[in-house]
Amino acid sequence: xxxxxxxxxxxxxxxxxxxxxxxxxxxxxxxxxxxxxxxxxxxxxxxxxxxxxxxxxxxxxxxxxxxxxxxxxxxxxxxxxxxxxxxxxxxxxxxxxxxxxxxxxxxxxxxxxxxxxxxxxxxxxxxxxxxxxxxxxxxxxxxxxxxxxxxxxxxxxxxxxxxxxxxxxxxxxxxxxxxxxxxxxxxxxxxxxxxxxxxxxxxxxxxxxxxxxxxxxxxxxxxxxxxxxxxxxxxxxxxxxxxxxxxxxxxxxxxxxxxxxxxxxxxxxxxxxxxxxxxxxxxxxxxxxxxxxxxxxxxxxxxxxxxxxxxxxxxxxxxxxxxxxxxxxxxxxxxxxxxxxxxxxxxxxxxxxxxxxxxxxxxxxxxxxxxxxxxxxxxxxxxxxxxxxxxxxxxxxxxxxxxxxxxxxxxxxxxxxxxxxxxxxxxxxxxxxxxxxxxxxxxxxxxxxxxxxxxxxxxxxxxxxxxxxxxxxxxxxxxxxxxxxxxxxxxxxxxxxxxxxxxxxxxxxxxxxxxxxxxxxxxxxxxxxxxxxxxxxxxxxxxxxxxxxxxxxxxxxxxxxxxxxxxxxxxxxxxxxxxxxxxxxxxxxxxxxxxxxxxxxxxxxxxxxxxxxxxxxxxxxxxxxxxxxxxxxxxxxxxxxxxxxxxxxxxxxxxxxxxx
Amino acid sequence: xxxxxxxxxxxxxxxxxxxxxxxxxxxxxxxxxxxxxxxxxxxxxxxxxxxxxxxxxxxxxxxxxxxxxxxxxxxxxxxxxxxxxxxxxxxxxxxxxxxxxxxxxxxxxxxxxxxxxxxxxxxxxxxxxxxxxxxxxxxxxxxxxxxxxxxxxxxxxxxxxxxxxxxxxxxxxxxxxxxxxxxxxxxxxxxxxxxxxxxxxxxxxxxxxxxxxxxxxxxxxxxxxxxxxxxxxxxxxxxxxxxxxxxxxxxxxxxxxxxxxxxxxxxxxxxxxxxxxxxxxxxxxxxxxxxxxxxxxxxxxxxxx
Ligand SMILES: Nc1nc2c(ncn2[C@@H]2O[C@H](COP(=O)(O)OP(=O)(O)O)[C@@H](O)[C@H]2O)c(=O)[nH]1
Numbered sequence: 001x002x003x004x005x006x007x008x009x010x011x012x013x014x015x016x017x018x019x020x021x022x023x024x025x026x027x028x029x030x031x032x033x034x035x036x037x038x039x040x041x042x043x044x045x046x047x048x049x050x051x052x053x054x055x056x057x058x059x060x061x062x063x064x065x066x067x068x069x070x071x072x073x074x075x076x077x078x079x080x081x082x083x084x085x086x087x088x089x090x091x092x093x094x095x096x097x098x099x100x101x102x103x104x105x106x107x108x109x110x111x112x113x114x115x116x117x118x119x120x121x122x123x124x125x126x127x128x129x130x131x132x133x134x135x136x137x138x139x140x141x142x143x144x145x146x147x148x149x150x151x152x153x154x155x156x157x158x159x160x161x162x163x164x165x166x167x168x169x170x171x172x173x174x175x176x177x178x179x180x181x182x183x184x185x186x187x188x189x190x191x192x193x194x195x196x197x198x199x200x201x202x203x204x205x206x207x208x209x210x211x212x213x214x215x216x217x218x219x220x221x222x223x224x225x226x227x228x229x230x231x232x233x234x235x236x237x238x239x240x241x242x243x244x245x246x247x248x249x250x251x252x253x254x255x256x257x258x259x260x261x262x263x264x265x266x267x268x269x270x271x272x273x274x275x276x277x278x279x280x281x282x283x284x285x286x287x288x289x290x291x292x293x294x295x296x297x298x299x300x301x302x303x304x305x306x307x308x309x310x311x312x313x314x315x316x317x318x319x320x321x322x323x324x325x326x327x328x329x330x331x332x333x334x335x336x337x338x339x340x341x342x343x344x345x346x347x348x349x350x351x352x353x354x355x356x357x358x359x360x361x362x363x364x365x366x367x368x369x370x371x372x373x374x375x376x377x378x379x380x381x382x383x384x385x386x387x388x389x390x391x392x393x394x395x396x397x398x399x400x401x402x403x404x405x406x407x408x409x410x411x412x413x414x415x416x417x418x419x420x421x422x423x424x425x426x427x428x429x430x431x432x433x434x435x436x437x438x439x440x441x442x443x444x445x446x447x448x449x450x451x452x453x454x455x456x457x458x459x460x461x462x463x464x465x466x467x468x469x470x471x472x473x474x475x476x477x478x479x480x481x482x483x484x485x486x487x488x489x490x491x492x493x494x495x496x497x498x499x500x501x502x503x504x505x506x507x508x509x510x511x512x513x514x515x516x517x518x519x520x521x522x523x524x525x526x527x528x529x530x531x532x533x534x535x536x537x538x539x540x541x542x543x544x545x546x547x548x549x550x551x552x553x554x555x556x557x558x559x560x561x562x563x564x565x566x567x568x569x570x571x572x573x574x575x576x577x578x579x580x581x582x583x584x585x586x587x588x589x590x591x592x593x594x595x596x597x598x599x600x601x602x603x604x605x606x607x608x609x610x611x612x613x614x615x616x617x618x619x620x621x622x623x624x625x626x627x628x629x630x631x632x633x634x635x636x637x638x639x640x641x642x643x644x645x646x647x648x649x650x651x652x653x654x655x656x657x658x659x660x
Numbered sequence: 661x662x663x664x665x666x667x668x669x670x671x672x673x674x675x676x677x678x679x680x681x682x683x684x685x686x687x688x689x690x691x692x693x694x695x696x697x698x699x700x701x702x703x704x705x706x707x708x709x710x711x712x713x714x715x716x717x718x719x720x721x722x723x724x725x726x727x728x729x730x731x732x733x734x735x736x737x738x739x740x741x742x743x744x745x746x747x748x749x750x751x752x753x754x755x756x757x758x759x760x761x762x763x764x765x766x767x768x769x770x771x772x773x774x775x776x777x778x779x780x781x782x783x784x785x786x787x788x789x790x791x792x793x794x795x796x797x798x799x800x801x802x803x804x805x806x807x808x809x810x811x812x813x814x815x816x817x818x819x820x821x822x823x824x825x826x827x828x829x830x831x832x833x834x835x836x837x838x839x840x841x842x843x844x845x846x847x848x849x850x851x852x853x854x855x856x857x858x859x860x861x862x863x864x865x866x867x868x869x870x871x872x873x874x875x876x877x878x879x880x881x882x883x884x885x886x887x888x889x890x891x892x893x894x895x896x897x898x899x900x901x902x903x904x905x906x907x908x909x910x911x912x913x914x915x916x917x918x919x920x921x922x923x924x925x926x927x928x929x930x931x932x933x934x935x936x937x938x939x940x941x942x943x944x945x946x947x948x949x950x951x952x953x954x955x956x957x958x959x960x961x962x963x964x965x
Contacts, residue, residue, distance in 0.1 A: 019672035086827070088808040089801045091854045098672040100852055112829060119831040227670075241685040245718035253714075255682045255833065284716040294670065296681035298716070309689055333829055347834050350689075408834045415838040417828040 017093070020226050023102040023117040023150070025141035026127030031158045035127065035196035036090055036103060039218065042203035043092050087117040096222045111366065111380040112333040114144050115420055119406070122226055123152040125217070130163045130193075134176040136367045142177070143366055146184035147329060147382070147422065149402060152224050153181075153189045156217060161195040165208040183369055185399075188224075192217050230293040231401050233482070234588060235259025235267075236320060236394075237313040238349035238404070243298055251282055251298040252307050257349065257403030258396075259315070261299070262290045268316040269307055270394045275316050276303040293403075310351040312394045315483075317492065318588055320396045320404055324389040327424040328398075329364075330357070332377035334411060334418030339376070344418070346389055348407035354390035355409065361385060384424070397425035399585055425585040485565030489523045495558055495568040495587055496655055499580060500597035501626025502612050503604030505643040505651075506571040509597060512652045514569055524567045527554060532572075542623050548579050555583035562587060567659070575625045577632040584636075593658055596637040597651075599644045601626055673861055676853055677710060682833065683812055683849035684714035684796070688721050690837035691794035691845070695752065695787075698724040700736035701912040702869050703798030706858055707850055708743070709867050711796075723750035725795070727783045729775040730757040731893040731914045739870040754786030771895045774916045784820040787844060794837065794845045802854040812851050818842040855910075856935055863928040873931065875908045875923050886919035 026032040090101040102117035104110070118124060124145040128138050138155075145153055155177050163169045170193045181189055192201055193209050194217060200206035203218045215223070236257040243251040261267075261278055268275045279300040281288040291297045299313065307313070314320060332338050338357060346355035361384040363374035377383045398405030409419030486492050496513065498506040510526055517524040533540070537553055540546040551574050561568045574580050584592045604626055605613045616624040623629045639658065641651045670678075687694050696711060698704045711720045726740060744751045756778050759765040765781040768774060787795060801807045811827050813835045828836050837845055850858070862869060879890040881900040888894055890902055893915050907920035908931075925931045 017672045018670065019675045086809050087829075089852070090808065091802045091852070093672075093854070093856065098854075098857070116829040116831055240682070241689050241715075243715060243718040249717060251717070253685055255678060282717070284713045292670070294675065294678055296678040296685070296714070345838070347836060403833060406832045406834070408831055408836065410836055410838060415836070415840065417831075417836045420829070420831045 017096065017098055018226050019098045019100065020123060020221060020224065021100045021102065021121050022123040022125060022221065023104055023114075023121035024125045024127065025104055025114055025117075025138075025145075026158075027129070027132075027135060027137040028105075030127040030129045030132075031196040032103070032127050035125075035156065035158065035194070035202065036101060038196050038199055038202050039101075040090065040092050042199060043094055043218065087113050094218070094222055099221065111140070111144065111331065111382070112420075114141060115148065115331045115333075118145060118148045118150055119420070121148075121150055123154065123221070123224060124150045125154045125156050128155060128157050128173055128177070130157050130159045130169050130173065134173055134180070138177075139180055139369075140366045142181060142186070143184060143369055146186045149185070149399060151187055153186050154217065154220060155189060155191045157191065157193045158196050160193045160200060160209065161198050165193070165200070165206075167209075167211040170212075190214065190220055192220065227293075231258035232260055232293060233258070234318050234320070234396065234401060235261055235265075235313075235315045236349075236396070236401065236404050237261070237297070237299070238351075238394075239307055239309055239311045239313065240350045242308060249300070250304075251300050252313065253296070253298045254313075254350065255296045256291055256293050258293050258401050259318075260290055260292050261297075263287075266316050267301065267313050268319060269305055270312045270314060270319065270322060271392065272305065272311075274303075274305045276301045276305055278302075310349075312349065314394075317483075320394045320401075321589060322392050322394055324392045325386070326393075326395065327361070327384060327386050328407070328421040329382060329424065330377065330385045330409070331382045331420045332379060332418065333420060334416065335379060336411075336418075337376040337378050338383075338419070343412065345410040345412050346387070346393075346407050347410060348393050348395065349404060351391070351393060353393075356388045357385050358388050359386040385421075387421075395423050396589075397585060398422035399425055425581065482563050482565055485523075489565050491522055491567070491659070492591065493523075493562050493565045493567065494591050494593065494659060495562055495570065496593050496595055497558075497574070497580065497583060498569070498571045498595045498597050499574045499637075500599075501575075501601070501604050501631050502573060502624065503607040503609055503626070504597045504599045505607075505641075505648070506597045507609075508648055509595075509641065509643075509651045509655075510569050510571045512648050513655055516652060516656065517567055522567055523565055524569065525561050527558060527561075527568065527570045527572075529572045532557075547574075548576065551576075551579040551583060555586055558583070559586045562591070573625045573631070575629065575631045577634045577636075580634060581636070593639055593655070594634065594637040595639040595641060595655065596633065597641050597643060599642060603644055673857065673864060676850075676857055677713070677861070679852065680707070680710045680849035681714040683835070683847060684711050686835050686837070687794050687796060687847050687849075688715065690835070693790065693792050694722040694794040694796060694847075695725040695790065695792050696720070696722060696796045697783075697798070698726050698740065698751075699798070699913070700726070700732070700740045700870060701798065702858055702862060702873065703800065703850060705743075705867060705869055706853075706861055707796060707798045708747075709865060710849060712747070720747075720749060722796075723752050725752040725754065725786065725790075725792070727754045727779050727786065728756065729779055729914045730755065731775055731891075731916050733870075733872055733889075733891070733912065733915050735870050735872050736912055752786065752790060754782045756782045758782075759785065771897050773895060774914060776914055776917055779914075780820075787820070792844055793839070794847050796847050796849060798850055799846075799848045800853050800855070800858075801848075801851050810848060810851065812848055813837055814846040814848065815839065816844050816846060820844070822846075856932070859928065859932050859935055863932060870912060872909045872912055875906050875926050877904060878907050878920065879904055880907060880920055887921070889915055889918075889920060891915045 024032050024036060088103045090103055092099050102121055104114045104117035124141070126138055126141045126145070128134055142153065155174070157170050157173050160170070174191045177191070192214060193212055194201045196202060200208055201212065201216045203216060205216055236259060237254050238257055239252050240254040243253055261281065263278050263280055265278045266275060267278055279302050281291050282298045282300060288297070338360070340360065341356050341358060344355050346353055360374060360377065362371040363377060363381055363383040365372050366382060374383065394404065396404045405423040407421045408417050409421065410416065411418045482493055498510055500506055507528065514524055514526045532554055533550070536557070537550045540550050551572060554570060554572060558568045558570055580594055584594065608614060612621065612624055613627055615621045616627045625631050639654060641654065643651070696708060698708065715721060724744065756765065756775050759778065759782045760767050764785065765778040768777070799807055799810065801810055811830050813830065814822060815828060816822055839845065879902050880887045881890060881896055881902050883900060887907060890896060905922055906924055908923045908925060909918055909920055911918060923934060925934045
């Protein structure tokens with residue numbers, strides 16, 4: 001028996017390492033296995049005996065040289081068929097970081113595996129064969145990555161050696177991918193030309209690609225920010241286990257899904273809605289001052305409240321949705337097709353209960369990113385569904401919170417996991433437009449050439465995606481959290497989004513509202529459409545794409561002010577429901593108020609405060625909302641004001657009521 | 661471990677520990693009669709350490725189970741007994757010797773005779789006897805090719821068998837432990853750990869491990885490139901000459917099949933250095949895996965650990 005702990009400087013080195021989980025996807029023969037083999041080999045993660053074993057295998061199957069791909073082919077049957085049929089996990093480390101690769105196969109029928117592998121990934125490497133160009137299969141992978149909200153994408157253009165390391169080939173594929181990615185919800189895309197076989201730009205910078213100034217794949221993997229998908233705002237602790245060693249101790253254990261917590265913080269327990277305060281965050285080593293998303297913790301609380309597995313601890317002023325009816329994207333993984341209104345079992349956070357799929361709203365065609373009518377979902381198909389659970393769940397939209405927005409479906413007859421779901425933002429009452437699926441049915445050809453409706457209406461931004469993040473820029477957590485600011489200002493942050501046709505009275509109401517808040521000593525700011533279009537959005541016109549971009553930028557600006565504790569007032573025509581919904585999704589439930597300022601078109605034309613209707617009538621301008629362009633009314637608007645019947649004061653009172 | 665105070669940044673070891681604790685608690689919550697398979701090797705020692713943390717300040721709510729081949733190094737058994745005593749945990753021992761005596765298992769013969777395959781018989785029998793519905797194992801995915809696709813929650817049918825084609829997909833943090841009567845799960849909380857992680861964790865947490873892992877002088881002989889210890893359990897052939905070397909073990913299993921490595925590593929720091937530069941996987945020294953290229957996979961299908 002020994003206790004020989006060496007102590008030195010050296011020992012602490014690994015304490016600085018962090019962990020990146022990523023997934024790899026590509027079509028068959030794009031070189032995925034070779035690439036992983038290369039990463040393992042060049043980062044010296046392969047051992048001699050493993051190398052010997054694959055040399056032996058390579059020889060016995062008559063291949064020349066060593067087949068690096070064999071390193072990652074696990075099971076016997078696959079080795080015989082030379083295909084990967086499941087998710088396999090690979091490990092390697094550099095002095096900076098440990099990596100876990102979820103290696104998923106590229107076969108058409110294995111959407112299920114890609115979804116599985118991607119569910120825990122913070123980055124996806126999508127392989128594209130330089131000779132073949134961007135194929136449907138890669139688009140599917142990109143789409144799934146976006147659906148699963150993987151924060152970082154890498155498009156690795158492989159087999160550059162076969163195209164003489166030609167810059168044009170690379171640029172062409174990058175161009176194609178950008179066009180496609182614009183339809184997706186991906187933030188950060190990095191493009192790297194590589195040869196997995198020869199090693200170019202995988203670990204070491206290649207001499208064959210002088211024209212490429214970006215990072216090598218490994219360098220990028222080492223430097224990309226981890227935890228980008230963590231939500232540190234909304235505290236959610238699904239209770240996993242109750243620790244009760246004796247009468248005097250009751251600890252509530254679980255892994256923090258999001259947000260952070262400190263001793264003394266006020267909490268609420270769901271579903272009982274009883275409130276208390278955190279007493280201690282207990283661990284075997286020492287009690288903690290603060291705990292973060294991903295931490296496995298045990299909390300004790302001040303009051304004697306009955307809490308059991310499946311309950312959730314949250315903050316009193318920031319609670320998730322509580323309900324049994326919601327909508328989700330469902331990826332079907334069962335051999336038998338989805339049956340509507342059949343009792344299945346749902347597992348969501350630490351709750352397990354019965355669930356019915358009441359309706360299949362549509363099936364997604366993953367290849368063309370369009371909707372299709374369907375009666376059922378088959379293995380590897382994805383659809384938007386309405387669900388009803390036997391007990392209410394405590395959930396957030398997947399886009400905002402991956403841990404409380406995801407679930408699996410289990411077949412009670414076989415106990416197999418047959419579905420994976422992502423809970424959608426927004427209420428279940430209305431048929432919302434999808435943030436993920438374009439209205440137009442685009443064919444592959446359209447995507448490639450950019451001929452479809454929206455593509456030509458806005459200049460191509462360099463980053464290419466719809467909600468872009470500049471390359472190599474990463475989100476930093478707020479220095480002073482909103483809650484702290486709210487405490488100091490003495491009120492909660494909120495956002496009023498005044499929307500409606502020109503001349504409806506948005507600005508008048510907004511100005512009056514701002515004055516009132518100011519007089520009450522509230523922290524407030526007014527963002528006005530015309531002002532924004534003078535500076536921040538001066539480069540945008542009024543095409544649908546430009547309007548969308550305009551609203552996107554404003555939403556982001558509003559969010560910054562919101563996070564700084566302001567009551568933000570925005571006045572924007574914002575005619576598209578979808579755009580407003582996207583803004584709504586940026587804010588915690590209950591803090592965003594869509595105010596539809598409405599009046600009869602005649603009234604607005606009479607008022608014509610900016611002379612716009614006059615210009616429209618004479619044909620000087622086109623596409624004026626309320627004249628020759630439509631305004632999409634949303635059933636979700638929290639407040640509707642009709643200025644034909646209500647005066648400014650009355651309208652402002654209605655809004656102020658919401659803050660009480 | 662030391663906790664970062666006001667920052668969300670986390671180390672890989674902290675994240676692996678958080679994940680393993682989560683798995684442990686899921687097992688505690690989802691199953692009625694779990695056990696922790698304890699071999700006395702570093703992985704199961706780590707797993708035990710994590711289990712203590714998971715249920716602190718409570719006790720680990722399940723017993724340890726050791727499948728004793730009867731061919732263990734004495735140091736391993738002594739270590740096991742001390743750990744059990746110090747932590748006041750329950751220990752269930754499944755004895756391969758007993759299975760042989762009762763005729764449930766048949767001892768292999770010849771120079772390569774090993775009780776490795778027989779362990780499966782005793783393991784399955786003991787699991788059945790105690791109506792175990794979840795057995796926590798220290799298996800890691802980096803150990804061997806066949807393990808790379810293993811799930812955290814690995815479903816076994818009534819015969820204890822693993823069907824690699826019929827594994828349940830595991831998504832996010834959602835682990836499906838539902839099963840029919842008679843079936844059970846093997847659960848691997850350290851799935852995502854590598855050999856290096858385990859060593860680093862042992863060093864960080866200052867976990868006590870058997871002396872076999874540190875260099876010591878021992879009589880060994882070479883069999884097809886593997887240094888086996890001279891013990892009463894191994895049929896050493898005449899041409900296999902005994903030599904005395906400074907060796908240590910990278911894994912601790914059956915004395916008949918666990919190979920020693922030449923090493924001067926006498927503390928954890930030196931072991932970590934050695935692992936960092938090692939060119940052989942730890943299983944490369946496991947005699948039983950060398951028998952055929954898919955040896956591990958075949959054993960797993962039959963219900964091996
Ligand atoms: N010339 C060239 N061939 C490659 C490259 N990467 C992979 N290959 C070859 O493409 C084939 C398929 O590779 P593999 O890694 O098995 O593809 P996977 O199906 O995506 O895993 C093999 O013959 C590889 O040797 C590359 O960068 N250049």
